[in-house]
Amino acid sequence: MNDQIDPEDAARALSEIGRRREQVIRRRAIPGWYWWANAVLMIALTAAVESRSGVILGIGITLFVAGSLVIHRPVSRAARSAPLRRGLVGPGSVRRSLVGLATLLVVLAGVSLATLLSLKAAGVPYPATIAVAVTAVVYAVGWQMLMRYETAILVRRSRSQG
Template identity: 40%
Template sequence: MSNQSIQPAEAASALAEIQARRDQVISESMIPNWYWAAIGVLMLGFMAAIETRQPWVVAVGSVGYGVGLTLVITRLTRRHRAQVSNRMLGVRGVLAITVMAVSLVGIGLATGFGLEALGTPRPATISGAVTAVAMTISGPLLMRYLRGVMTARPLGEG
């Protein structure tokens, strides 16, 4: 080891560079806003197809959903190669993701069963639309929250 001492300005510059690189990885790993709407549209189409109860429509809707989901995920993974370690999310991040997922399921089920109880035609399709809108709105909010959680973590924290 060298006996040279590191100057405070050099240390500050190195830490700033590490912070900038971490922020870049976090930014590149965030799920983009278009993803949430795309998944919502695919989900809505799938539900609408199933609700017709026409075998050929269900088949076309199922294949369309599968192909569409594959295309969306392929585009996402090709453009967003950076992946943040789960440790960066921490308990708060994991809890936020869980709350969002459970909330979306709850919104969909409550809306669907409520509409069915009222005798509304196509309750699953309507509840799917409500859930798709909720996902399109809440997905980017979740990403903003997770970005804040990850960037607030001290450098070097596991």
């Protein structure tokens, strides 16, 4: 009996392991629709608050909570079903992710404040709703970019460990 493994079979097996590892990493990434759905909920809630009507505010809060629960469920299930190996996320990955997150949060705050203050100064009606709408677009696009960046970091690190 020959215990030798054919190099081609070993290469195919290692390639398949790498492909499946990358598949798990990509599955864990949050889908783009999630960020847009959150953006719509933020805009609707802000419009309800800015309406200054108790009934509309109550409906807005109810829809915001219900919508949040509905959109978070499938995303949290997918994230739990594809746990990442502890060694995959190293200190360099965490540092890069935190820098990206901090940058996104500063950009969101800046866009929001600049838009809101400009609209208020110009006397535009419903300035908060418009400012949140502008910020929500940046939020949805920015989070998707950050998720792609973090996924690329994890895939690169996975390949280097494989």
